[in-house]
Each structure stands twice: as C-alpha cells, then as structure tokens.
Amino acid sequence: MKVVDVVARCLHDAGVETFFGVVGSGNFTFTTSLHALGARFVAARHENGAICMADAHARVSGQLGCVSVHQGPGFTNAITGLTEAAKARTPLILVAADTPAGETRSNFFVEQARIAEAVGAVPVRVNRARSAYADTTKAIRTALGRRAVVLNLPLDVIGEAAEWPQEPFVVGVPAAPAPAPRALDEVVAAIEGAERPVIVAGRGAVLSDAREPLERLGATIGAPLATSAMGHGIFNGHPFAVGISGGFASPLAQEVIGASDLILAFGARLTRWTTANGALIAPDATVVQVDVDDSGFGDRADVTVLGDARHTAAMLGALLEQRGVAGDGRLDDDLRETIAARRWRDEPYDDASSDRHIDPRTLSIALDDLLPEERTVVVDSGHFMGFPAMYLAVPDPAGFVFTQSFQSIGLGLANAVGAALARPDRLTVAALGDGGAMMGLAELETAARLRLPILFVIYDDAAYGAEVHHFRPMGHPVETVQFPDADFAAIARGAGCEGVIVRTVDHLAPVEDWLQRRPDRPLLVDAKVDPDVVAEWLEEAFRAA
Numbered sequence: 154m155k156v157v158d159v160v161a162r163c164l165h166d167a168g169v170e171t172f173f174g175v176v177g178s179g180n181f182t183f184t185t186s187l188h189a190l191g192a193r194f195v196a197a198r199h200e201n202g203a204i205c206m207a208d209a210h211a212r213v214s215g216q217l218g219c220v221s222v223h224q225g226p227g228f229t230n231a232i233t234g235l236t237e238a239a240k241a242r243t244p245l246i247l248v249a250a251d252t253p254a255g256e257t258r259s260n261f262f263v264e265q266a267r268i269a270e271a272v273g274a275v276p277v278r279v280n281r282a283r284s285a286y287a288d289t290t291k292a293i294r295t296a297l298g299r300r301a302v303v304l305n306l307p308l309d310v311i312g313e314a315a316e317w318p319q320e321p322f323v324v325g326v327p328a329a330p331a332p333a334p335r336a337l338d339e340v341v342a343a344i345e346g347a348e349r350p351v352i353v354a355g356r357g358a359v360l361s362d363a364r365e366p367l368e369r370l371g372a373t374i375g376a377p378l379a380t381s382a383m384g385h386g387i388f389n390g391h392p393f394a395v396g397i398s399g400g401f402a403s404p405l406a407q408e409v410i411g412a413s414d415l416i417l418a419f420g421a422r423l424t425r426w427t428t429a430n431g432a433l434i435a436p437d438a439t440v441v442q443v444d445v446d447d448s449g450f451g452d453r454a455d456v457t458v459l460g461d462a463r464h465t466a467a468m469l470g471a472l473l474e475q476r477g478v479a480g481d482g483r484l485d486d487d488l489r490e491t492i493a494a495r496r497w498r499d500e501p502y503d504d505a506s507s508d509r510h511i512d513p514r515t516l517s518i519a520l521d522d523l524l525p526e527e528r529t530v531v532v533d534s535g536h537f538m539g540f541p542a543m544y545l546a547v548p549d550p551a552g553f554v555f556t557q558s559f560q561s562i563g564l565g566l567a568n569a570v571g572a573a574l575a576r577p578d579r580l581t582v583a584a585l586g587d588g589g590a591m592m593g594l595a596e597l598e599t600a601a602r603l604r605l606p607i608l609f610v611i612y613d614d615a616a617y618g619a620e621v622h623h624f625r626p627m628g629h630p631v632e633t634v635q636f637p638d639a640d641f642a643a644i645a646r647g648a649g650c651e652g653v654i655v656r657t658v659d660h661l662a663p664v665e666d667w668l669q670r671r672p673d674r675p676l677l678v679d680a681k682v683d684p685d686v687v688a689e690w691l692e693e694a695f696r697a698a
C-alpha cells in the first residue's frame with residue numbers, strides 16, 4: 154500500500170461512497186485509489202462546484218462529505234465553498250494535494266494550512282508515511298465532530314509505501330455535552346412563569362433528530378412550533394407549526410412569535426435573520442437557548458443550556474411531567490384553524506405579472522402546485538431567495554438545502570448536483586438568481602453529463618436585484634448591477650440540459666411535460682421575473698443594516 158491508498162481506505166471505511174473533485178496530477182493517484190475501492194467519483198468542472206456538491210451531499214445524506222483537489226490553485230478555487238462548509242459545520246474532508254515541505258519556489262506553492270485555518274477549516278497534514286493512518290483518522294474524527302477539514306497530502310509523501318495497521322481504531326462521533334441539572338431547573342422555572350411560550354428549532358435540532366421530543370414538549374407546555382430557516386421542514390404537517398421565524402416568517406408566524414413571552418430556541422442561533430433583527434423577540438420576553446456549543450449563544454439569551462436539542466428537550470419533558478406542569482397554553486382550535494388557513498401562499502398580494510414578466514410569487518406558487526411533494530429545494534443567495542423559501546413546501550429538513558452561512562451567491566447550482574445525487578428518489582429543484590447562476594454555470598455540464606433530473610429555476614431579473622433594491626431607493630445609480638438580458642435556456646441547451654424561457658404561468662407547460670417524461674437530463678427554467686417586485690423581508694433587512 155502507498156500513502157494515498159491508506160488515506161483512501163480510511164475515508165472509504167468512514168462511509169465515503171461518493172466523492173467530488175477536479176483531477177490534476179497532484180490528486181490523480183488519491184482519486185483513483187478511492188474510486189478503485191468502490192466510491193463513486195463525481196468530476197466537477199470547478200473546484201468550488203466540487204466542494205459545494207460535497208457540502209450539499211453531506212447535508213442531505215448525513216454522510217461525511219469528501220472532495221479531492223489539486224494543490225495550489227485547485228485548493229484555492231475551493232475556498233468559498235470551504236468557508237460555507239466550515240461556517241455551517243458540515244462534516245467534510247477536502248483532500249488536497251500539497252507541495253513538498255520547503256518547496257516554496259513551486260508555482261503551486263501557497264500556505265494551504267494557513268488559508269484553511271483563516272476560513273475556519275481545520276488543517277491536517279500527512280507529513281510522513283508512518284503517520285498516514287493516524288493523520289487521516291484524526292482528520293475524519295475532527296470532521297465527524299462537525300468541522301470542515303483540509304487534509305493536505307504532500308507530493309513527496311503520497312507515493313511512499315505505508316502500512317495498514319494491525320489493529321485499526323474505530324472512529325466515533327464525539328458525544329454532545331449532557332445538560333447541567335441547574336440549567337434545566339432554570340428553564341423549568343422560565344416555563345412555569347410564562348404564559349405564551351414558543352419553540353424555535355434550528356439546524357441543531359435537525360441534526361440531533363429532535364422533532365419528536367420537541368413536539369411533545371410543545372404539547373406539554375402549550376407552545377406553538379417555529380423554525381429557523383436552517384430548521385425549515387422539521388415540524389412539517391404539525392397542526393401548531395407556524396413555519397420559519399425571521400424575515401421569511403408569514404404574517405401569522407410574526408404575530409405568534411412576536412407575542413411570545415418565552416422563546417425556547419433549540420439548536421438555533423437566533424441570528425438577526427431568525428429574529429428579523431430582533432423585532433420578533435418582544436422586549437420583555439425571556440429567551441432560552443439550548444445548543445451543543447456555547448458559540449451558539451447570543452447576547453439576548455437569558456438562560457443558556459449546553460446540550461443537544463434532542464436530549465435536552467426529552468429531559469425537560471420528563472422534569473415537567475414530574476412537577477405536574479401541563480396545559481394546552483396557546484394551542485387551541487382557533488390557532489389550529491388560523492395556521493391551516495394562513496400559509497404564505499394564502500396571504501394576498503398584488504400580482505405584478507404581465508406578458509413580459511412573471512411575478513416571482515406567482516411563479517413560486519405555480520411551481521409549488523406543479524412539482525411533486527417529494528422534492529429537495531436548494532436555494533442560492535440573493536433578493537429572490539425568500540420566494541422559494543416562503544412558497545415552495547419541503548417534505549422535511551433534508552428537503553431544504555440553504556447554504557447561507559457565508560451568504561455567498563453562486564453556490565446553489567452546484568449544491569443541487571450534490572443534493573440530487575444524495576436523494577435520487579426526490580426531485581431536486583434549484584432556485585437561483587441570474588447573478589448566482591452565472592457564477593455556477595460550469596456545473597450545468599456536470600448535471601447533464603450525470604443525467605440528473607434537476608429542475609434549475611432562475612429568478613431572472615437581469616440584475617443583482619439585492620443591490621438594485623438596496624441602493625436605488627437611496628438615489629444611487631445602479632447601472633453597475635444591471636445587465637443585458639441573457640438567454641439562460643440557450644446556455645443550458647449548450648451544456649446538454651433542456652431549457653425554456655418563462656414569462657407567464659402558461660409557459661410552465663414544458664415543465665409538466667418534462668416531469669411526465671421521467672427525465673434523465675436537467676431542465677432549466679429561465680423565468681423572466683418582474684424586476685420591480687421588492688421582497689418585504691429584504692426591505693426590512695436593509696432598514697436595519
């Protein structure tokens with residue numbers, strides 16, 4: 154065995170069945186070795202595409218993400234996606250070839266470890282053949298603790314002979330901290346003193362599989378259920394679930410959350426996005442935050458509990474039962490009926506659609522009606538992003554890929570490829586802005602080559618709409634963020650996908666046709682949306698910025 158084979162086998166043993174990358178001379182042998190073990194290799198067309206695919210694949214499948222890149226530029230091309238993965242705490246290993254120690258004159262030389270560290274990833278380097286196994290298992294253990302890891306493989310080491318150990322270690326997932334009894338008592342006291350509690354579940358609740366104990370806790374204390382955008386879908390179908398909290402919150406959710414005197418956040422950071430810049434937290438409300446990591450606690454938290462959402466919710470439920478705390482609280486028939494009748498799509502709006510442009514809300518609602526419920530909705534960043542988040546239902550949290558931890562545009566198109574590979578049983582729908590789509594175009598070819606039935610929907614306003622709507626009201630000229638109309642449908646066809654331009658709801662007929670054909674190639678919908686429809690959530694966000 155060589156070093157690359159040891160690294161590859163460790164990753165394969167850790168469950169890597171699909172990995173992504175762009176192959177150059179430096180990572181050729183590693184890629185071949187992992188592929189030869191049976192892992193599927195997905196050749197992306199840009200390293201940032203590769204890492205975005207791996208990130209989404211990991212989020213949707215729950216498996217360790219894995220990427221293979223060439224040293225130097227292959228590595229630096231992946232940095233935006235690496236930063237997103239690191240900030241989102243996606244368990245992921247970016248295997249990067251690296252220049253030999255001391256070879257700083259190589260054109261490919263760059264300080265990969267320092268760059269990795271600077272964006273929040275953890276660098277690990279295989280310095281010697283003897284340590285290849287230990288280094289790789291360390292990288293895997295770290296990644297499984299929800300970190301993005303860069304495993305640097307120096308060119309002078311990768312081809313050396315290395316041994317598979319006689320007694321390989323078992324790499325386990327680090328356990329979450331157990332909640333402190335005193336902290337739990339404080340939460341119970343807060344619950345006893347509250348009249349209008351609400352539960353907000355975030356990504357931490359999704360990751361710890363906390364749906365059931367949180368729903369039970371909600372029923373015990375009479376609390377409606379909400380989510381952060383990252384937790385979207387966790388309470389799907391629950392009669393007292395009001396949807397997303399924050400800028401994307403429906404008017405009803407805003408009323409319910411804003412009127413709460415106790416906010417119980419489980420695995421939700423309560424960022425300015427989740428709280429609509431704090432506006433959804435009443436000034437005198439008590440805020441409880443439960444998180445596995447104290448970096449998740451914000452300034453507004455009155456009580457904090459270190460622990461995972463699932464166990465903490467279950468322990469709280471048991472404690473409350475012991476003390477005889479129970480009651481319907483806010484959960485009455487009136488609320489149940491109002492929730493059923495006031496989803497986002499039930500809220501009235503002035504439809505701005507014309508023959509030339511479709512209103513982005515009308516487009517989103519029409520798509521929601523057209524597409525199968527078993528879907529994965531992937532959303533890029535930009536002004537448009539609230540529309541799919543608000544109007545496209547998702548079956549569960551794995552059905553919603555929202556890579557906003559770095560707030561980068563341009564990740565969504567490649568995210569969709571990873572999501573589609575992770576859940577081939579579901580239709581993947583990628584909602585993109587025209588600006589973000591332009592940045593990710595290279596992977597249209599990948600999606601077509603892999604014959605993936607992805608529906609790419611471009612909310613095309615021929616502009617960086619977020620910037621237009623931010624600066625135009627202040628009287629700034631906005632030509633720098635406006636572009637000539639581009640024919641994305643033609644671009645898509647050139648890459649091997651199908652493509653259609655949509656200006657009215659009737660123009661969506663080819664989508665229906667495509668769905669019925671059990672497609673084996675992507676369809677791109679270039680939806681020419683009305684550039685003057687401004688999302689209320691963004692206006693709010695700018696007012697507070």
Ligand SMILES: Cc1ncc(C[n+]2csc(CCOP(=O)(O)OP(=O)(O)O)c2C)c(N)n1
Binds near residue numbers: 560588
């Ligand atoms: C990589 C990156 N570059 C620039 C920005 C700043 N930015 C935020 S939104 C946006 C415009 C996005 O345009 P588009 O994808 O067309 O979506 P729209 O806002 O028009 O809906 C830009 C440039 C960013 N967030 N990320």
